[in-house]
Amino acid sequence: xxxxxxxxxxxxxxxxxxxxxxxxxTMSMLAVVKAGASYQLFAPDIMQHHVINHLTGDEMPEQRxxxxxxxxxxxxxxxxxxxxxxxxxxxxxxxxxxxxxxxLSDFAFKGANCQVKHEVEQAVLAMxxxxxxxxxxxxxxxxMVKILEGATVTIGSEASTIDQIEKAGGDHHIxxxxxxxxxxxYKLVTxxxxxxxxxxxxxxxxxxxxxxxxxxxx
Amino acid sequence: xxxxxxxxxxxxxxxxxxxxxxxxxTMSMLAVVKAGASYQLFAPDIMQHHVINHLTGDEMPEQRxxxxxxxxxxxxxxxxxxxxxxxxxxxxxxxxxxxxxxxLSDFAFKGANCQVKHEVEQAVLAMxxxxxxxxxxxxxxxxMVKILEGATVTIGSEASTIDQIEKAGGDHHIxxxxxxxxxxxYKLVTxxxxxxxxxxxxxxxxxxxxxxxxxxxx
Numbered sequence: 001x002x003x004x005x006x007x008x009x010x011x012x013x014x015x016x017x018x019x020x021x022x023x024x025x026t027m028s029m030l031a032v033v034k035a036g037a038s039y040q041l042f043a044p045d046i047m048q049h050h051v052i053n054h055l056t057g058d059e060m061p062e063q064r065x066x067x068x069x070x071x072x073x074x075x076x077x078x079x080x081x082x083x084x085x086x087x088x089x090x091x092x093x094x095x096x097x098x099x100x101x102x103x104l105s106d107f108a109f110k111g112a113n114c115q116v117k118h119e120v121e122q123a124v125l126a127m128x129x130x131x132x133x134x135x136x137x138x139x140x141x142x143x144m145v146k147i148l149e150g151a152t153v154t155i156g157s158e159a160s161t162i163d164q165i166e167k168a169g170g171d172h173h174i175x176x177x178x179x180x181x182x183x184x185x186y187k188l189v190t191x192x193x194x195x196x197x198x199x200x201x202x203x204x205x206x207x208x209x210x211x212x213x214x215x216x217x218x
Numbered sequence: 219x220x221x222x223x224x225x226x227x228x229x230x231x232x233x234x235x236x237x238x239x240x241x242x243x244t245m246s247m248l249a250v251v252k253a254g255a256s257y258q259l260f261a262p263d264i265m266q267h268h269v270i271n272h273l274t275g276d277e278m279p280e281q282r283x284x285x286x287x288x289x290x291x292x293x294x295x296x297x298x299x300x301x302x303x304x305x306x307x308x309x310x311x312x313x314x315x316x317x318x319x320x321x322l323s324d325f326a327f328k329g330a331n332c333q334v335k336h337e338v339e340q341a342v343l344a345m346x347x348x349x350x351x352x353x354x355x356x357x358x359x360x361x362m363v364k365i366l367e368g369a370t371v372t373i374g375s376e377a378s379t380i381d382q383i384e385k386a387g388g389d390h391h392i393x394x395x396x397x398x399x400x401x402x403x404y405k406l407v408t409x410x411x412x413x414x415x416x417x418x419x420x421x422x423x424x425x426x427x428x429x430x431x432x433x434x435x436x
Contacts, residue, residue, distance in 0.1 A: 014232065014240075015290035022232075022291050026244040026418070033419040054289035055296070062280075071272035072233035073240050075412075078273070194293075200244070201251045 005037040005090040005218060007211070010081060010123065011070035012043065012099025016194070017052035019066065021097030023200050024137050024193050025073050027207040028095045035211045040089070041078040043070035044119055049102035066103050081119050086126035091214040095207075096138020096193055107142045112167035116143045124148065133187040133217035135210045141190040145170030152183040156195030178205040180213055189213040223255040223308040223436060225429070228299060228341070229288035230261065230317025234412070235270035237284065239315030241418050242355050242411050243291050245425040246313045253429045258307070259296040261288035262337055267320040284321050299337045304344035309432040313425075314356020314411055325360045330385035334361045342366065351405040351435035353428045359408040363388030370401040374413030396423040398431055407431040 009028055013019020020043075032039040043066050051062040071078050086092075094100065101108035105116040124147045127134050136144050141153035142161070145168045152171040155161055165172045173181045177198045180191045191206040192198075198206070227246055231237020238261075250257040261284050269280040289296050304310075312318065319326035323334040342365045345352050354362050359371035360379070363386045370389040373379055383390045391399045395416045398409045409424040410416075416424070 016293050019290075021293075022240060023244055023247075023293075026241055027248075029241075029418050030245075030422055033417055053286055054292070054294050055286050057294070068271055068273050072237075074272070075234050075239075075241075076272050076275070199251055200247050204248055 005215060006088065007032050007037050007039050007091045007093055007214065008042055008084060008089040009039050009093045009095065010042050010120070011073055011078070011095065012097055012103045013048055013066045014069040014072045015054055016097045017054055017057065018048055018050060018102060019069055019097055019099035020073060020095055021138060021194055022073060023203045024095035024097065024207065027204045028093055028137070030204065031207040031211040034208065035215050037215065041070070041074040042081045042084050043067040043078055044104065044117060045080040045082065046103065048099070066099065081123060084123050086123070086130050086132065089132070090218045091133045091135065092123060092127045093135040093214065094137065094140035096140050096195070098139070100140045100143060105143045105146070111164035114146060116146050121147050128186060131187065133189060133214045135189045135214050137191055137206065137210060138193040138195050141165070144188055148186045148188060151186050151188055152181060153188065153190040154181040154192050156192040158195065177202040178209055180209045182213055187217045223433060224306065225250050225255050225257050225309045225311055225432065226260055226302060226307040227257050227311045227313065228260050228338070229291055229296070229313065230315055230321045231266055231284045232287040232290045233270070233272055234315045235272055235275065236266055236268060236320060237287055237315055237317035238291060238313055239356060239412055240291060241421045242313035242315065242425065245422045246311055246355070248422065249425040249429040252426065253433050255433065259288070259292040260299045260302050261285040261296055262322065262335060263298040263300065264321065284317065299341060302341050304341070304348050304350065307350070308436045309351045309353065310341060310345045311353040311432065312355065312358035314358050314413070316357070318358045319360060323361045323364070329382035332364060334364050339365050346404060349405065351407060351432045353407045353432050355409055355424065355428060356411040356413050359383070362406055366404045366406060369404050369406055370399060371406065371408040372399040372410050374410040376413065395420040396427055398427045400431055405435045
Protein backbone atom coordinates (compact mmCIF):
# COMPACT_ATOMS: atom_id res chain seq x y z
CA UNK A 1 0.00 0.00 0.00
CA UNK A 2 3.04 2.30 -0.19
CA UNK A 3 1.61 4.00 -3.28
CA UNK A 4 -1.50 5.18 -1.45
CA UNK A 5 -1.54 8.97 -1.69
CA UNK A 6 -1.66 10.83 1.61
CA UNK A 7 -3.57 14.08 2.03
CA UNK A 8 -3.23 16.33 5.08
CA UNK A 9 -6.46 18.13 6.01
CA UNK A 10 -6.24 21.24 8.22
CA UNK A 11 -9.23 22.02 10.46
CA UNK A 12 -9.92 25.39 12.10
CA UNK A 13 -12.16 24.14 14.93
CA UNK A 14 -15.64 22.57 14.88
CA UNK A 15 -18.57 24.62 13.61
CA UNK A 16 -19.18 27.02 10.74
CA UNK A 17 -19.36 30.28 12.73
CA UNK A 18 -16.23 29.94 14.88
CA UNK A 19 -14.35 26.92 13.51
CA UNK A 20 -14.23 24.45 10.62
CA UNK A 21 -17.41 24.05 8.56
CA UNK A 22 -18.43 20.53 9.59
CA UNK A 23 -19.98 19.37 6.30
CA UNK A 24 -17.01 20.62 4.26
CA UNK A 25 -14.57 18.95 6.65
CA THR A 26 -16.46 15.65 6.66
CA MET A 27 -17.03 15.64 2.89
CA SER A 28 -13.32 16.35 2.37
CA MET A 29 -12.48 13.24 4.38
CA LEU A 30 -15.06 11.22 2.45
CA ALA A 31 -13.76 12.52 -0.89
CA VAL A 32 -10.19 11.50 -0.02
CA VAL A 33 -11.22 7.93 0.85
CA LYS A 34 -13.47 7.68 -2.25
CA ALA A 35 -10.47 8.73 -4.37
CA GLY A 36 -8.43 5.83 -2.96
CA ALA A 37 -6.17 8.06 -0.86
CA SER A 38 -5.80 8.38 2.91
CA TYR A 39 -5.97 11.44 5.14
CA GLN A 40 -4.41 12.78 8.34
CA LEU A 41 -6.13 15.62 10.15
CA PHE A 42 -4.25 18.57 11.66
CA ALA A 43 -5.25 21.71 13.55
CA PRO A 44 -3.30 24.48 15.28
CA ASP A 45 -3.05 24.13 19.07
CA ILE A 46 -4.32 27.66 19.76
CA MET A 47 -7.37 29.22 21.38
CA GLN A 48 -10.34 30.08 19.17
CA HIS A 49 -10.89 33.79 18.48
CA HIS A 50 -14.28 33.36 20.20
CA VAL A 51 -17.13 30.88 20.71
CA ILE A 52 -20.42 31.39 18.84
CA ASN A 53 -23.75 29.90 19.92
CA HIS A 54 -24.73 28.30 16.59
CA LEU A 55 -28.42 28.40 17.51
CA THR A 56 -28.62 32.16 18.14
CA GLY A 57 -25.49 33.55 16.48
CA ASP A 58 -24.48 35.25 19.75
CA GLU A 59 -21.00 35.15 21.22
CA MET A 60 -20.73 32.91 24.30
CA PRO A 61 -18.64 33.71 27.41
CA GLU A 62 -16.40 30.67 26.87
CA GLN A 63 -12.94 29.82 25.64
CA ARG A 64 -12.26 26.78 23.46
CA UNK A 65 -9.10 25.38 21.87
CA UNK A 66 -9.02 24.90 18.07
CA UNK A 67 -7.22 21.52 18.20
CA UNK A 68 -9.42 20.15 21.01
CA UNK A 69 -12.65 21.14 19.23
CA UNK A 70 -11.40 19.96 15.82
CA UNK A 71 -10.77 16.59 17.49
CA UNK A 72 -14.57 16.19 17.58
CA UNK A 73 -14.66 16.01 13.78
CA UNK A 74 -11.56 13.79 13.86
CA UNK A 75 -12.92 11.32 16.45
CA UNK A 76 -9.70 12.06 18.36
CA UNK A 77 -7.37 11.16 15.48
CA UNK A 78 -5.76 14.56 14.85
CA UNK A 79 -2.31 16.11 15.26
CA UNK A 80 -1.12 19.63 16.09
CA UNK A 81 -0.35 21.55 12.91
CA UNK A 82 3.14 22.27 14.28
CA UNK A 83 3.96 18.59 13.68
CA UNK A 84 3.01 18.73 9.96
CA UNK A 85 5.91 17.77 7.66
CA UNK A 86 5.39 18.48 3.95
CA UNK A 87 7.63 15.63 2.68
CA UNK A 88 5.28 13.10 4.32
CA UNK A 89 2.20 14.18 2.33
CA UNK A 90 1.12 14.34 -1.32
CA UNK A 91 -1.36 17.21 -0.90
CA UNK A 92 -2.67 19.68 1.66
CA UNK A 93 -6.38 20.52 1.94
CA UNK A 94 -8.22 23.29 3.82
CA UNK A 95 -11.99 22.99 4.33
CA UNK A 96 -13.74 26.30 5.07
CA UNK A 97 -15.76 27.77 7.90
CA UNK A 98 -15.28 31.11 9.70
CA UNK A 99 -12.50 29.51 11.75
CA UNK A 100 -10.25 29.92 8.71
CA UNK A 101 -10.94 33.67 8.82
CA UNK A 102 -10.93 33.98 12.63
CA UNK A 103 -8.50 31.34 13.96
CA LEU A 104 -6.10 30.54 11.09
CA SER A 105 -6.00 34.23 10.11
CA ASP A 106 -7.82 37.48 10.93
CA PHE A 107 -9.35 37.84 7.45
CA ALA A 108 -12.85 38.12 9.00
CA PHE A 109 -11.80 41.33 10.72
CA LYS A 110 -9.09 42.84 8.49
CA GLY A 111 -9.90 41.53 5.00
CA ALA A 112 -7.07 42.08 2.52
CA ASN A 113 -4.84 43.40 5.34
CA CYS A 114 -5.14 40.20 7.35
CA GLN A 115 -2.30 38.18 8.78
CA VAL A 116 -2.13 34.39 8.43
CA LYS A 117 -0.96 32.33 11.41
CA HIS A 118 2.71 31.47 11.00
CA GLU A 119 2.35 27.69 11.10
CA VAL A 120 -0.43 27.78 8.49
CA GLU A 121 1.74 29.90 6.20
CA GLN A 122 4.71 27.59 6.76
CA ALA A 123 2.68 24.49 5.88
CA VAL A 124 1.40 26.03 2.63
CA LEU A 125 4.81 27.37 1.59
CA ALA A 126 6.50 24.04 2.35
CA MET A 127 4.07 22.23 0.04
CA UNK A 128 4.48 24.85 -2.70
CA UNK A 129 8.26 24.59 -2.49
CA UNK A 130 7.97 20.83 -3.02
CA UNK A 131 5.57 21.47 -5.94
CA UNK A 132 2.80 19.56 -4.20
CA UNK A 133 -0.86 20.51 -4.72
CA UNK A 134 -2.97 22.47 -2.24
CA UNK A 135 -6.77 22.57 -2.02
CA UNK A 136 -8.92 25.26 -0.38
CA UNK A 137 -12.72 25.24 0.02
CA UNK A 138 -15.18 28.02 0.77
CA UNK A 139 -13.45 30.98 2.53
CA UNK A 140 -10.04 29.22 2.72
CA UNK A 141 -8.83 30.68 -0.62
CA UNK A 142 -8.75 34.06 1.19
CA UNK A 143 -5.65 33.00 3.10
CA MET A 144 -4.09 31.36 0.03
CA VAL A 145 -3.89 34.68 -1.83
CA LYS A 146 -2.06 36.14 1.19
CA ILE A 147 0.53 33.35 1.12
CA LEU A 148 0.81 32.62 -2.63
CA GLU A 149 1.25 35.98 -4.39
CA GLY A 150 -1.16 36.60 -7.24
CA ALA A 151 -2.82 33.18 -6.96
CA THR A 152 -5.91 32.48 -9.08
CA VAL A 153 -8.87 31.36 -6.94
CA THR A 154 -12.63 31.29 -6.55
CA ILE A 155 -14.40 32.35 -3.37
CA GLY A 156 -18.02 32.49 -4.54
CA SER A 157 -19.88 35.52 -5.81
CA GLU A 158 -20.11 37.96 -2.87
CA ALA A 159 -18.83 41.32 -4.20
CA SER A 160 -17.27 42.54 -0.94
CA THR A 161 -15.34 39.30 -0.40
CA ILE A 162 -14.15 39.23 -4.02
CA ASP A 163 -13.02 42.84 -3.54
CA GLN A 164 -10.87 41.84 -0.55
CA ILE A 165 -9.42 38.89 -2.49
CA GLU A 166 -8.43 41.22 -5.33
CA LYS A 167 -7.02 43.85 -2.96
CA ALA A 168 -4.87 41.09 -1.47
CA GLY A 169 -3.49 40.45 -4.96
CA GLY A 170 -5.63 37.43 -5.87
CA ASP A 171 -7.01 36.80 -9.36
CA HIS A 172 -10.66 35.90 -8.77
CA HIS A 173 -12.94 33.77 -10.98
CA ILE A 174 -16.63 33.10 -10.28
CA UNK A 175 -17.76 29.46 -10.59
CA UNK A 176 -20.89 27.45 -9.81
CA UNK A 177 -21.39 25.42 -6.59
CA UNK A 178 -19.48 22.27 -7.46
CA UNK A 179 -16.89 23.62 -9.92
CA UNK A 180 -13.22 24.25 -9.20
CA UNK A 181 -10.65 26.84 -10.23
CA UNK A 182 -7.14 25.48 -10.77
CA UNK A 183 -4.04 27.65 -10.52
CA UNK A 184 -1.49 25.56 -12.43
CA UNK A 185 1.52 27.61 -11.24
CA TYR A 186 0.78 27.11 -7.56
CA LYS A 187 -1.04 23.78 -8.07
CA LEU A 188 -3.84 25.38 -6.08
CA VAL A 189 -7.40 24.02 -6.41
CA THR A 190 -10.33 26.03 -5.00
CA UNK A 191 -14.12 25.59 -4.90
CA UNK A 192 -16.77 27.89 -3.37
CA UNK A 193 -18.85 25.34 -1.38
CA UNK A 194 -20.96 27.21 1.21
CA UNK A 195 -19.69 30.62 0.02
CA UNK A 196 -22.49 30.07 -2.49
CA UNK A 197 -26.01 29.01 -1.57
CA UNK A 198 -25.46 25.22 -1.68
CA UNK A 199 -26.97 22.03 -0.31
CA UNK A 200 -25.02 19.24 1.37
CA UNK A 201 -24.92 17.12 -1.81
CA UNK A 202 -23.26 20.00 -3.67
CA UNK A 203 -20.71 20.26 -0.84
CA UNK A 204 -19.91 16.57 -1.31
CA UNK A 205 -19.60 17.04 -5.09
CA UNK A 206 -17.40 20.14 -4.66
CA UNK A 207 -15.08 18.26 -2.28
CA UNK A 208 -14.96 15.31 -4.71
CA UNK A 209 -13.96 17.65 -7.55
CA UNK A 210 -11.25 19.34 -5.51
CA UNK A 211 -9.76 16.02 -4.42
CA UNK A 212 -9.87 14.62 -7.98
CA UNK A 213 -7.92 17.66 -9.22
CA UNK A 214 -5.44 17.37 -6.33
CA UNK A 215 -4.87 13.71 -7.27
CA UNK A 216 -4.31 14.68 -10.92
CA UNK A 217 -1.73 17.31 -9.89
CA UNK A 218 0.35 14.88 -7.80
CA UNK B 219 -42.65 19.60 -4.72
CA UNK B 220 -45.36 18.54 -2.29
CA UNK B 221 -44.42 14.88 -2.84
CA UNK B 222 -40.87 15.37 -1.53
CA UNK B 223 -40.49 13.02 1.43
CA UNK B 224 -39.47 14.67 4.70
CA UNK B 225 -37.18 12.97 7.19
CA UNK B 226 -36.62 14.25 10.73
CA UNK B 227 -33.08 13.64 12.03
CA UNK B 228 -32.48 13.73 15.79
CA UNK B 229 -29.02 14.81 17.02
CA UNK B 230 -27.64 14.18 20.52
CA UNK B 231 -25.01 16.94 20.54
CA UNK B 232 -21.82 17.39 18.48
CA UNK B 233 -18.99 14.88 18.90
CA UNK B 234 -18.74 11.11 19.20
CA UNK B 235 -17.79 10.89 22.89
CA UNK B 236 -20.41 13.19 24.41
CA UNK B 237 -22.85 13.98 21.58
CA UNK B 238 -23.85 13.01 18.06
CA UNK B 239 -21.25 11.19 15.96
CA UNK B 240 -20.45 13.90 13.42
CA UNK B 241 -19.75 11.67 10.39
CA UNK B 242 -22.92 9.62 10.95
CA UNK B 243 -24.99 12.80 11.35
CA THR B 244 -23.50 14.44 8.25
CA MET B 245 -23.74 11.30 6.13
CA SER B 246 -27.37 10.88 7.20
CA MET B 247 -28.12 14.37 5.90
CA LEU B 248 -26.24 13.64 2.67
CA ALA B 249 -28.05 10.31 2.23
CA VAL B 250 -31.46 11.99 2.59
CA VAL B 251 -30.68 14.60 -0.09
CA LYS B 252 -29.16 11.95 -2.40
CA ALA B 253 -32.40 9.95 -2.05
CA GLY B 254 -34.40 12.97 -3.25
CA ALA B 255 -35.91 13.69 0.17
CA SER B 256 -35.46 16.65 2.53
CA TYR B 257 -34.49 16.75 6.18
CA GLN B 258 -35.19 18.78 9.31
CA LEU B 259 -32.81 18.47 12.25
CA PHE B 260 -33.99 18.27 15.86
CA ALA B 261 -32.28 17.95 19.25
CA PRO B 262 -33.52 18.03 22.83
CA ASP B 263 -33.01 21.36 24.61
CA ILE B 264 -31.23 19.80 27.62
CA MET B 265 -27.75 19.92 29.14
CA GLN B 266 -25.23 17.28 28.03
CA HIS B 267 -24.42 14.58 30.59
CA HIS B 268 -20.82 15.85 30.45
CA VAL B 269 -18.22 17.34 28.09
CA ILE B 270 -15.37 15.16 26.84
CA ASN B 271 -12.06 16.52 25.49
CA HIS B 272 -11.99 14.57 22.21
CA LEU B 273 -8.19 14.86 22.00
CA THR B 274 -7.44 13.25 25.37
CA GLY B 275 -10.68 11.45 26.28
CA ASP B 276 -10.77 13.29 29.63
CA GLU B 277 -13.86 14.93 31.06
CA MET B 278 -13.74 18.75 30.92
CA PRO B 279 -15.03 21.09 33.67
CA GLU B 280 -17.66 22.60 31.36
CA GLN B 281 -21.38 22.46 30.73
CA ARG B 282 -22.84 22.45 27.24
CA UNK B 283 -26.39 22.29 25.87
CA UNK B 284 -27.32 19.45 23.48
CA UNK B 285 -29.43 21.65 21.16
CA UNK B 286 -26.85 24.48 21.06
CA UNK B 287 -23.97 22.10 20.26
CA UNK B 288 -26.02 20.11 17.73
CA UNK B 289 -26.67 23.45 15.99
CA UNK B 290 -22.99 23.32 14.92
CA UNK B 291 -23.72 20.28 12.73
CA UNK B 292 -26.97 21.95 11.59
CA UNK B 293 -25.38 25.32 10.66
CA UNK B 294 -28.03 26.82 12.95
CA UNK B 295 -31.00 25.22 11.17
CA UNK B 296 -32.32 22.98 13.95
CA UNK B 297 -35.42 22.83 16.17
CA UNK B 298 -36.01 21.66 19.75
CA UNK B 299 -37.20 18.05 19.78
CA UNK B 300 -40.22 19.17 21.84
CA UNK B 301 -41.56 20.84 18.67
CA UNK B 302 -41.40 17.61 16.60
CA UNK B 303 -44.81 16.58 15.19
CA UNK B 304 -45.00 13.09 13.68
CA UNK B 305 -47.76 13.89 11.13
CA UNK B 306 -45.40 16.39 9.46
CA UNK B 307 -42.70 13.80 8.62
CA UNK B 308 -42.41 10.60 6.59
CA UNK B 309 -39.59 9.06 8.65
CA UNK B 310 -37.50 9.62 11.78
CA UNK B 311 -33.73 8.97 11.83
CA UNK B 312 -31.26 8.74 14.74
CA UNK B 313 -27.51 8.91 13.97
CA UNK B 314 -25.28 7.47 16.71
CA UNK B 315 -22.56 8.73 19.02
CA UNK B 316 -22.30 8.39 22.80
CA UNK B 317 -24.75 11.29 23.15
CA UNK B 318 -27.52 8.81 22.35
CA UNK B 319 -26.42 6.72 25.34
CA UNK B 320 -25.58 9.68 27.62
CA UNK B 321 -27.98 12.51 26.67
CA LEU B 322 -30.98 10.86 24.97
CA SER B 323 -30.88 8.03 27.52
CA ASP B 324 -28.59 6.66 30.23
CA PHE B 325 -27.77 3.43 28.35
CA ALA B 326 -24.02 4.15 28.69
CA PHE B 327 -24.33 3.87 32.45
CA LYS B 328 -27.26 1.51 33.07
CA GLY B 329 -27.34 -0.71 29.97
CA ALA B 330 -30.56 -2.73 29.67
CA ASN B 331 -31.98 -0.91 32.70
CA CYS B 332 -31.61 2.51 31.11
CA GLN B 333 -34.32 5.13 30.82
CA VAL B 334 -34.97 6.97 27.55
CA LYS B 335 -35.73 10.71 27.70
CA HIS B 336 -39.49 11.26 27.53
CA GLU B 337 -39.53 13.45 24.40
CA VAL B 338 -37.36 10.93 22.52
CA GLU B 339 -39.71 8.10 23.48
CA GLN B 340 -42.75 10.19 22.50
CA ALA B 341 -41.28 10.98 19.07
CA VAL B 342 -40.54 7.31 18.34
CA LEU B 343 -43.93 6.09 19.59
CA ALA B 344 -45.78 8.77 17.61
CA MET B 345 -44.09 7.61 14.39
CA UNK B 346 -44.79 3.95 15.17
CA UNK B 347 -48.46 4.69 15.85
CA UNK B 348 -48.69 6.35 12.41
CA UNK B 349 -46.90 3.32 10.88
CA UNK B 350 -44.04 5.51 9.68
CA UNK B 351 -40.49 4.14 9.41
CA UNK B 352 -37.71 4.83 11.91
CA UNK B 353 -33.96 4.53 11.33
CA UNK B 354 -31.23 4.12 13.95
CA UNK B 355 -27.46 4.03 13.36
CA UNK B 356 -24.59 2.82 15.55
CA UNK B 357 -25.60 2.79 19.25
CA UNK B 358 -29.04 4.33 18.61
CA UNK B 359 -30.76 0.90 18.28
CA UNK B 360 -30.08 0.49 22.04
CA UNK B 361 -32.82 2.99 22.84
CA MET B 362 -35.16 1.59 20.18
CA VAL B 363 -35.37 -1.78 21.96
CA LYS B 364 -36.36 0.06 25.14
CA ILE B 365 -39.20 1.87 23.34
CA LEU B 366 -40.34 -0.76 20.81
CA GLU B 367 -40.75 -4.03 22.72
CA GLY B 368 -38.94 -7.01 21.19
CA ALA B 369 -37.64 -5.03 18.20
CA THR B 370 -35.16 -6.74 15.86
CA VAL B 371 -31.98 -4.68 15.47
CA THR B 372 -28.24 -4.74 14.85
CA ILE B 373 -25.73 -2.93 17.04
CA GLY B 374 -22.44 -4.35 15.79
CA SER B 375 -20.57 -7.30 17.21
CA GLU B 376 -19.47 -6.29 20.73
CA ALA B 377 -20.61 -9.11 23.02
CA SER B 378 -21.30 -6.97 26.09
CA THR B 379 -23.43 -4.48 24.12
CA ILE B 380 -25.36 -7.27 22.38
CA ASP B 381 -25.95 -8.80 25.83
CA GLN B 382 -27.54 -5.54 27.07
CA ILE B 383 -29.68 -5.31 23.90
CA GLU B 384 -30.98 -8.83 24.50
CA LYS B 385 -31.56 -8.20 28.21
CA ALA B 386 -33.65 -5.19 27.19
CA GLY B 387 -35.78 -7.56 25.09
CA GLY B 388 -34.23 -6.85 21.69
CA ASP B 389 -33.69 -9.51 19.03
CA HIS B 390 -30.10 -8.92 17.83
CA HIS B 391 -28.57 -9.79 14.45
CA ILE B 392 -24.93 -9.25 13.50
CA UNK B 393 -24.29 -7.59 10.12
CA UNK B 394 -21.31 -6.15 8.26
CA UNK B 395 -20.39 -2.42 8.20
CA UNK B 396 -22.78 -1.18 5.53
CA UNK B 397 -25.65 -3.66 5.87
CA UNK B 398 -28.99 -3.02 7.53
CA UNK B 399 -31.42 -5.03 9.64
CA UNK B 400 -35.10 -4.32 8.96
CA UNK B 401 -37.82 -4.99 11.51
CA UNK B 402 -40.95 -5.10 9.32
CA UNK B 403 -43.38 -4.94 12.25
CA TYR B 404 -41.96 -1.73 13.65
CA LYS B 405 -40.67 -0.46 10.26
CA LEU B 406 -37.34 -0.05 12.08
CA VAL B 407 -34.11 0.04 10.03
CA THR B 408 -30.74 -0.26 11.84
CA UNK B 409 -27.08 -0.35 10.74
CA UNK B 410 -23.93 -0.69 12.90
CA UNK B 411 -21.79 2.16 11.43
CA UNK B 412 -18.98 2.99 13.91
CA UNK B 413 -20.08 0.24 16.33
CA UNK B 414 -17.94 -1.84 13.95
CA UNK B 415 -14.44 -0.85 12.84
CA UNK B 416 -15.42 1.23 9.80
CA UNK B 417 -14.04 3.99 7.60
CA UNK B 418 -15.90 7.13 6.61
CA UNK B 419 -16.89 5.73 3.19
CA UNK B 420 -18.55 2.78 4.91
CA UNK B 421 -20.43 5.24 7.15
CA UNK B 422 -21.72 7.02 4.04
CA UNK B 423 -22.75 3.68 2.49
CA UNK B 424 -24.44 2.55 5.71
CA UNK B 425 -26.41 5.81 5.93
CA UNK B 426 -27.37 5.48 2.25
CA UNK B 427 -28.67 1.96 2.84
CA UNK B 428 -30.69 2.97 5.89
CA UNK B 429 -32.29 5.91 4.05
CA UNK B 430 -33.07 3.75 0.98
CA UNK B 431 -34.88 1.26 3.22
CA UNK B 432 -36.74 4.05 5.03
CA UNK B 433 -37.91 5.41 1.66
CA UNK B 434 -39.09 1.93 0.63
CA UNK B 435 -41.08 1.59 3.87
CA UNK B 436 -42.95 4.92 3.42
